[in-house]
Amino acid sequence: MERHSFTGSRPAQWGLRIAEFPAAGFFAFIILERCNLGGTEPVFIWMTGHRELFLIEIAALVCVYGLVRAFFRLPFIPFAIYGGAVNLIGTANFYKLYYRSEPIIPFDIFNMTPAFTIANRMGLVFNLGLIFNLVFFMICLLLVFLIQKRLYKKNAARRIWTGLPVFCVSALCLIYMTSIPRLTAAGAVDIRYDQYNNYMVNGFTVATLMNFTDNRVKAPHNYSAAAIGGLRETIRGAEEPAASGYPPKQPHIIVLQMEAYGDPGFIDPRVCYEEDPFGPLAPYAAEMRRFRALTSVLGGGTANTEYEFLTGYNMYFCPPGVIPFIHYMNSPKPSLATDLSALGYQTIVMHPHAGSFYNRAAAYARMGFDRFITQEEFDDPVYIGYYISDGSFGRKVIEIFEEEKEREPLFLYGISIQNHGPYNSLEHRRDYPLTLKDGLILNETQRMELETYGANIRDASVMLANLIRYLSMEEDPVLLLVYGDHQAAWSWVHELPACADLDMRRYSSEGFFWANYPLEDDERPLISVSGLGPLLMLRAALPLSPYQKGINLQFNELLAYNVAIAEENDGTVNYIRPERVDGYRLLQYDRMFGKNYLGQPD
Numbered sequence: 001m002e003r004h005s006f007t008g009s010r011p012a013q014w015g016l017r018i019a020e021f022p023a024a025g026f027f028a029f030i031i032l033e034r035c036n037l038g039g040t041e042p043v044f045i046w047m048t049g050h051r052e053l054f055l056i057e058i059a060a061l062v063c064v065y066g067l068v069r070a071f072f073r074l075p076f077i078p079f080a081i082y083g084g085a086v087n088l089i090g091t092a093n094f095y096k097l098y099y100r101s102e103p104i105i106p107f108d109i110f111n112m113t114p115a116f117t118i119a120n121r122m123g124l125v126f127n128l129g130l131i132f133n134l135v136f137f138m139i140c141l142l143l144v145f146l147i148q149k150r151l152y153k154k155n156a157a158r159r160i161w162t163g164l165p166v167f168c169v170s171a172l173c174l175i176y177m178t179s180i181p182r183l184t185a186a187g188a189v190d191i192r193y194d195q196y197n198n199y200m201v202n203g204f205t206v207a208t209l210m211n212f213t214d215n216r217v218k219a220p221h222n223y224s225a226a227a228i229g230g231l232r233e234t235i236r237g238a239e240e241p242a243a244s245g246y247p248p249k250q251p252h253i254i255v256l257q258m259e260a261y262g263d264p265g266f267i268d269p270r271v272c273y274e275e276d277p278f279g280p281l282a283p284y285a286a287e288m289r290r291f292r293a294l295t296s297v298l299g300g301g302t303a304n305t306e307y308e309f310l311t312g313y314n315m316y317f318c319p320p321g322v323i324p325f326i327h328y329m330n331s332p333k334p335s336l337a338t339d340l341s342a343l344g345y346q347t348i349v350m351h352p353h354a355g356s357f358y359n360r361a362a363a364y365a366r367m368g369f370d371r372f373i374t375q376e377e378f379d380d381p382v383y384i385g386y387y388i389s390d391g392s393f394g395r396k397v398i399e400i401f402e403e404e405k406e407r408e409p410l411f412l413y414g415i416s417i418q419n420h421g422p423y424n425s426l427e428h429r430r431d432y433p434l435t436l437k438d439g440l441i442l443n444e445t446q447r448m449e450l451e452t453y454g455a456n457i458r459d460a461s462v463m464l465a466n467l468i469r470y471l472s473m474e475e476d477p478v479l480l481l482v483y484g485d486h487q488a489a490w491s492w493v494h495e496l497p498a499c500a501d502l503d504m505r506r507y508s509s510e511g512f513f514w515a516n517y518p519l520e521d522d523e524r525p526l527i528s529v530s531g532l533g534p535l536l537m538l539r540a541a542l543p544l545s546p547y548q549k550g551i552n553l554q555f556n557e558l559l560a561y562n563v564a565i566a567e568e569n570d571g572t573v574n575y576i577r578p579e580r581v582d583g584y585r586l587l588q589y590d591r592m593f594g595k596n597y598l599g600q601p602d
Contacts, residue, residue: 013153020075025062027140028086029054029205031133032061035090036103036204039129046203052186057205060177066170070163074152079144083137091130093204098422102300102489103199106211107323178212192320193563194298196489211321217328217593220585228590228597235550241538246517247477250344250409251540254397254471254480257306258390258460259419260299261484262509264450266292267493267502270439271450277434277457278510280465289519293511294504294528294560294567299421299489303358305529306415306485310335310367312551313588314530316563316581325363334591334599336533338368339545340411346370348400351415352378352388369413373400384459387417394463398470405476419456421488423449434458446492453488468514477517479540483532484509500573503565513539524559526567531555546598550587 033043047054065082072078093104177183184190188202192210199207263278264271281288295305296315304315307324311333318324337347348371355361355374364372373396375381381392393416404410424445434454436447464482471478487506496502508526513519519539527535534552537544544552559567561581567573574580590598 016147016151021062021065021069022058024065024069024079024082025058025060027083027137028061028065029057031083031086031090031137032093032204033057034129034133035094036097036199050187050203053188053203053206056177056183056186056209057203060174060205060209063170063174063177066166067174070167070170074148076141076145076148080141083141087133087137090133094127094130103195103204103207105195105321106208107321107326174209178209180210180213183210190320193296193315195301195321196299213319213321215319215322215327217318217589219594220582220589223586223589223594225595225597227586231550231587231590232546232598235546235553238549238553241534241544241549241552246519247479247515247541249477250542251477251479251515251517252401252405252410252474253340253345253412253536253540254401254467254478255309255411255413255536256397256464256480256482257302257309257413257415257485258482259302259416259485260421260453260488260509261416261419261457261460261482261511262487263457264453264488264490266508267487267490267505268440268496272437272439273434273454274437275434275458277454278461280458280461281468284465284468284514287514287519289513289522291511291513291522291524292508292526293483293532294526294562295484295486295507295509296529296562296564297486298506299486302415302485303360303363308528308530309483309532310337310413311592312336312530312533312547313592314528314561314581314584316561316576317585317588320563323358325359328593329359329363329366332366332368334547334596335367336536337364337411337413339533339537339548340542341368341370343542344408345411346404346408347411347413348373348404349413349415350396350400351375351417352381352393352396353417384418384456387420390416390418390456390460390463393418394467397467401471405474415485416460419453419460419488423452423456423488440492442492446490449488449491471514472516474516478515479536480514481511481532481536481539482514483511483529500565500575503575504567504573507562507565515539526560527555528560528562531560547587547591550598554584554587 030040030043033046034040037043037046065078068082069075069078089104092108096102096104096108180190183202183206188206188210190210191198191201195207195211198210202210265273276282296308297304301323303323303325307313308315313324315324322328337349341347347369349364349369350373351360352375355372355376361372361374375388378388378392378396382389384390393414397412397414400412401410404412432455433448433451434457436442436450436454442450468480471480487509493502493506511527511532513522513535522535524535531551531554534544534548537548538552557569558581559569559571561567561576564576565573566576566580587598590596
């Protein structure tokens with residue numbers, strides 16, 4: 001009786017309710033970080049090394065629980081809802097990290113339907129850690145039920161006097177904690193341009209809070225018609241970029257953005273294969289104009305590279321963590337597709353995946369493409385791992401070209417997918433991997449990653465060689481541009497000393513131009529993906545718009561830049577300084593988010 005009389009007292013009941021919140025927060029922390037960091041031991045190592053961030057995580061998770069708890073008098077139902085959601089999010093994060101080498105971010109909610117479709121096709125791995133999380137949740141849920149049944153008493157006060165303050169305080173605290181300056185003052189590192197490391201370094205909850213910041217693109221302080229008029233005069237006064245004298249008529253244009261098309265040996269020369277994965281392209285090397293493409297994403301975020309290429313808009317000028325195809329494609333937008341359509345091109349985009357992923361179907365339509373070909377239009381494709389192979393992708397490119405080449409000149413933009421990770425899963429293990437020479441010290445998983453990746457690059461090279469061989473026999477002029485969407489997220493790279501030069505190499509993918517007509521040599525070894533459009537127009541001997549001339553002018557002044565780093569024309573590499581590139585913001589804002597003063601007649 002004494003126990004019941006004590007727990008029935010008002011102070012004891014308030015004590016139970018107060019203790020409930022940090023307990024729920026710590027429970028969620030364990031579940032989420034075990035899925036994020038890969039086990040219990042890494043979680044406690046992270047806790048001891050990031051104490052302030054740990055406290056922020058607990059506080060944020062307590063606030064989220066408060067938002068749910070505010071609607072209920074007793075804890076069992078809100079804890080069941082909260083715990084179930086935490087397990088679901090943690091599990092989704094685990095599988096996304098495992099299969100795509102990317103953490104789950106808030107904007108993935110827009111990809112839920114295609115993600116479930118993809119998951120049904122994959123043989124999801126059985127993982128004891130996830131079973132542990134589920135058992136841990138069930139034990140905690142049972143404990144909450146017993147505490148509620150034996151100790152809790154319903155509060156006689158009206159719900160509005162207790163629930164409303166809890167909800168309001170929780171919401172205000174969460175909003176307060178989304179401040180980047182406050183989080184960085186507590187030890188967070190703002191590396192949202194690299195979401196994988198953002199979640200590994202800052203922890204799941206803090207990284208998520210950082211991704212909830214304002215995603216609007218704000219107008220430059222000096223944006224006006226007069227400012228753009230001055231920019232127009234600068235562009236007119238600049239030396240006209242020299243276009244090639246070839247071809248004599250508008251060429252067909254094929255652009256292939258290849259999944260994770262890079263050379264890990266460029267990051268570290270000790271990574272060397274027994275067989276060169278780019279070897280199948282050797283017969284065409286003299287005709288190719290190679291370069292390195294500087295992307296703004298690592299290991300994922302393919303759609304952001306597509307956005308940079310098609311619009312010329314560098315992701316440096318977007319708030320970190322956004323996906324433009326999802327956030328900004330709510331109305332028609334100018335792009336390379338609209339530019340080429342104005343010159344008489346038919347425009348087709350192709351991706352052997354779900355059309356709804358990254359909002360591509362809507363985004364491409366609003367960027368002016370005539371047609372979007374998805375995986376549904378591939379007849380009996382071959383799969384490598386979970387994805388349609390590069391061989392099937394290349395055959396579809398030829399099929400479309402054959403169907404459309406007799407009409408207007410064709411602009412075909414294809415995005416491959418075979419080489420998407422994971423590279424260390426049994427489902428992706430290749431029967432014929434590319435073995436590594438002895439050099440870099442690797443564990444078994446890291447070696448498997450590189451050998452599987454090498455086999456995929458060889459497949460891509462075989463496909464590209466077959467395509468070039470086919471296009472070589474075409475009578476009409478054809479221009480081919482190939483570049484990688486990003487480098488893979490290599491685990492062995494994290495052991496290398498961090499520096500700007502290493503990040504430049506990590507963000508650099510492989511690329512080349514090829515044509516069945518003479519191409520002039522180009523001394524440019526590196527180019528931002530956002531600067532490839534004007535180079536494509538020049539190599540096709542097509543007229544550049546004022547916007548494209550302005551983009552080309554930027555990359556005459558600065559070799560390349562992205563969300564993290566910049567390389568000068570003399571080869572100097574630095575982490576990006578706003579004062580070095582902010583002058584380029586005006587031109588790109590006017591085209592994509594402003595009033596397009598530059599595109600209006602004088």
